[in-house]
Structures are given as structure tokens and as C-alpha cells.
Amino acid sequence: MEIEQLEKVASQVRRDIVRMVHGCQSGHPGGSLGCTELLVALYFERMKLNEKDGKPVFDMNGTGEDLFFLSNGHISPVWYSTLARRGYFPVSELATFRKLDSRLQGHPTTHEHLEGIRIASGSLGQGLSVALGAATAKKLNNDKGIVYVLMGDGEQQEGQVWEAATFAPHHEVDNLIAFIDLNGQQIDGPTVKVMNNRDLGKKYEAFGWEVISIEEGNDMAAVHKGLYEAKSRLGHGRPIMVLLHTGMGFGVDFMMGSHKWHGVAPNDEQLAAALAQLDETLGDY
Amino acid sequence: MKKYTFTEKKDTRSGFGAGMHVLGQQNPDVVALCADLVGSLKLEPFIKENPERFIQCGISEANMIGLSAGLTIGGKIPFATTFANFATGRVYDQIRQSVAYSNKNVKICASHAGLTLGEDGATHQILEDIGMMKMLPGMTVINPCDYNQTKAATIAIAEHDGPVYLRFGRPVIPIFTDPDQKFEIGKAWMVNEGTDVSIFATGHMVWEAIQAGELLEAEGINAEIINIHTIKPLDEEAVLKSVEKTGCAVSAEEHNRIGGLGDSIAQVLIKNKLVPQEYVAVNDSFGESGTPAQLMEKYGLTAKDIVAAAKRAIARK
Structure with missing residues (x-):
């Protein structure tokens, strides 16, 4: 898909995000908006997905296809919207987000059998371990698919992340690409103030990872290029870490760059202001 | 026995x-x-x-x-x-x-x-x-x-x-079970059929329960012993069938008395058939260093403790 087309999808995904969060008056718009380019580029361009008649076919094992895991599960709106727009489930279902009897739980789950989701996440720090397990299974199965996993930067404060970070190079898991959403914000404020992670790139390098950066994580062309670069480095005995520099709340001016929109829903007026900044490219749900 | x-x-x-x-x-x-x-x-x-x-x-x-x-x-x-x-x-x-x-x-x-x-x-x-x-x-x-x-x-x-x-x-x-046994998840194993008291034991406590059964037999008490190897899902039918016959229960486990096998048995009894139940379990404490035998003795997890619990349960019938 051309960059321009990917950007159009991203605009619609952003509309979906703010509308979903507004619709239930809860959820996490900030991180979701910041990771829109990544998820759209992955699902609409980079990932090899099992398809039938142009639509993705979901099965839990994901044999022969690439897999994506979302470790920072609170940014579920961007994942749900991307999955729906990609054809995993009807876009109309986005209206049920966080409501009773919905498959679109506040944080992603497998419990309600939503197509595209392979593990529950939300309690932070677990996704990298799960992704490493799935990548190891692919190796055991001689399956050439790639495993992608996204984590938050605040999430790097969890100890389990570093257990997994130690494991991956030791066992030469080189069919995995991990991302850290470096938006510099967490619930209680800027990450450098709450708990300074310092130089995550150097840390992962010291642990034995191959580290690359995407400096403009909200520029579709830059994300596209970075993903290509990350993939080219696979298969050489080292796991790949991509430091994805994003802006929390990107695309909605009053939400940008502040931790205040981590987990707050817009009111009617704010929704209107947000939607005015985002083109309806694929039709609202 | x-x-x-x-x-x-x-x-x-x-x-x-x-x-x-x-x-x-x-x-x-x-x-x-x-x-x-x-x-x-x-x-x-x-x-x-x-x-x-x-x-x-x-x-x-x-x-x-x-x-x-x-x-x-x-x-x-x-x-x-x-x-x-x-x-x-x-x-x-x-x-x-x-x-x-x-x-x-x-x-x-x-x-x-x-x-x-x-x-x-x-x-x-x-x-x-x-x-x-x-x-x-x-x-x-x-x-x-x-x-x-x-x-x-x-x-x-x-x-x-x-x-x-x-x-x-x-x-x-x-080692006292069959080497060629077929293990059925959720299906309790009848170790000994009896009429006076039902002893539901799990893990290491099953052997203690067998020894307790022999001690009880010497005193004229006929104990039914059931191995609850699967605590969840619990074989409720086996539990109820046994207490229908014996009218009282003892649970035995190497675990805190809170939240273990005993509580699972008690839930079944409360809902279906109220009979006296006695616990053989660790009494809401941590353990300590010692040999296994010393610890089982000190924390009340021996055949002797099961015998005492069985008598208490029978007395409450």
C-alpha cells in the first residue's frame, strides 16, 4: 500500500479511537493516537497475514503468518480499530468498546474470542515474554513467520521485561521485532520524572539486542522505512529492538504531548474539536 | 481395611x-x-x-x-x-x-x-x-x-x-499405587471402602491416611479413605456418596487449612449434605526448618492426627 493510502487509513483509525473512547467515556486515547502509524503500517503493509478472498483468516496458532502482540494493552482502541479496518471483525463492533457484553474489553482478551487477539494483556510487563514464547514456537515448527510486539516506555519499569530482555539474546531469538513506544509519558507524569528509564537503547544493546530507532514515529514514511530496516536485520542470532519515538495524543492538537490524555475521554465538545482535525477517509462506524 | x-x-x-x-x-x-x-x-x-x-x-x-x-x-x-x-x-x-x-x-x-x-x-x-x-x-x-x-x-x-x-x-x-494405572483427571480414587468416617486425603497425606485407617481399624472404626488427587474439578459425587454412607468427614492435606482441599470439601457439604467435618491441615501459619518427619509431626500432619480428627468427627455425628 502506498504511503498516502496508509495515511488515509491512519486518519480513520484516529477518528475511531476518539469516538470509541468518547462513546463509553473511558479508555486511553493518548497512547493509542501515538501508535497509530505503527499499527496501520504493520497490519496494512508490513505483516504477512493469512487471508482468504482478501480478508484475514484468524486462527489462534497463526501458522505461517506474522504475529503481533500488544503488551501495553491499555492502548486497545488503536488495535481494535486497526483490526476491524483490516477486516478481522465488523467495524460496527467498535461501538461496543468497553460496554457490557462486548468482545472489545477495556484491555485486550481472548476470553470473548475476538479475532486477531491471541493473549490477554493489560497487567504490564508480560507481552515480551509471551512474544518470545510464540517466536520460539515458530522456530520449533520451522515456521518462517515474524513475531512483533509493542511495549510502552513506562512499562520498561517492570522487572519481567528485563527477564525477557536477558532471555532473548541468550536463546538467539532472531525472528522477533520488539518496539518501545517512546512517548515519554506515563500516568503520573513525564517518564523522566516518575521513574527515569535513562538510555533504553544502550540498555538493550548491553543485553545483546540489535537496536534501531525510528525518530519520527508519527510519520508514516519514516515508520514504513524503519519497519523495512528492522526486518532486514532478522535472522542473525539477535533479537531486534525498535525505539519508536512518538507523540502521545498525536493528531489531536489539544491531546498532544501531555500525560493528561493517557486515560481520559473527551466530552462532546472536545470530540467535535478532535474530529474536525481528522479526515473521515473510510467512513465512520 | x-x-x-x-x-x-x-x-x-x-x-x-x-x-x-x-x-x-x-x-x-x-x-x-x-x-x-x-x-x-x-x-x-x-x-x-x-x-x-x-x-x-x-x-x-x-x-x-x-x-x-x-x-x-x-x-x-x-x-x-x-x-x-x-x-x-x-x-x-x-x-x-x-x-x-x-x-x-x-x-x-x-x-x-x-x-x-x-x-x-x-x-x-x-x-x-x-x-x-x-x-x-x-x-x-x-x-x-x-x-x-x-x-x-x-x-x-x-x-x-x-x-x-x-x-x-x-x-x-x-510407592503403593498401581504402576500401570490410568490417571483420570477429576475422578477420585477409592482407597478403602468403609462405613464410619470418610477420610478425603490428597498428596503425601494419602499414605498417612492409609496408616490412620489401619490404626482406626485396630480400634474397631471402619474408615473410608478416598484419594482426592484432583482438587479442581472436585469429584463432588464421590464426596457426597461417601458421606451419605459414613455421616462425617475428615480432610487431610499438606497445605494451609484456609483455601485448600478441606474448604473445597466443606463447600460441597454445606450445599448438599450437612455432616461434621474435621480438618487435618496447617493451622494458618508458615512452616520452618526441620526434617520432613519432624515438621509433619509438629504441624499435625501425621496418621496419628488423622486418627484424632476421625474420632472427633465421629463424636460430632
């Missing part, structure tokens, strides 16, 4: 190792993971024959649970192994979210459970693990009673689709 004899004593963890050895040869999807306790879990035969299907995790139990959940996504059947303390309490949230809630086909296999771990003391003697694991929706909880039953259970859980907690231990104890 049915006669139980033994010619050999072995640890239940060795039964696990033997079961894994068989699984390694029979089921190509089985993968073993361990957090730096390969010798303690008796995994050497599996690893020797299937080095590519063994994953050394180092001292990183949380990561091991996540890895196991991920491995199922490629159709693997991971057996995550370590001491019971580190397999449950340390990683409860990882099990809860990535395994139980996500309904992953992970087998959590835990050795050195309970007081009989011995000299290492209370930091390692978990007495809360059955409670934690049975509270998780969808989790199967199994605590077999000897080497042969642990081996059979290990092989059986590979065939069961869903998360399982398999609990076993360190001390050498008599």
Missing part, C-alpha cells in the same frame, strides 16, 4: 521426571521449561533425549510463565517447572492474565510443595498454592499421592486441553 504394601520408596518429583521422559518419547508437542532447577525437577532424561524441546529460562519465573503462554500459540504443550513457591506465589499475576484468563494450554508443574521440602524453611515451603491456583477460573489442580500416580498424572495432563497446576514434592515416600 484393604492392605497396602510397598517394596520401594521414591519421591513424587521423580515420578514427574519419569512421566516427562515418557512424554518426550510419545508427544512431539511437549516442551519443557525450567528456571534453573533441572536436577530438582528430575528433567535430565527428557533433556538428554529432546534437547531442542527444553528451554532453560534461568532464574526468571515470570518470564517462564509468559514464554509458556506464548509457546501454546504455536500449538506447543509447555510444561513450566520449578519449585511450587516460585511456580505460584511469585508469578500469580502472570498465571492469572497470560495463562488462566487467556485459557492457554500451559502445564505448571511444581515440586517441593508443602512442609516436606524440609530444611530450607518457610521461604520455600509454600502452603497456599492450592488455594491460589484453585481460585483461578478454568484451572485444573492436581496433587498426586505417590511416584506412580505422579507419573501417570504427568502423562495424563498432556492430553487435557487447558491450564493445569500439578503439585508434587521432595520426600521419598512409599
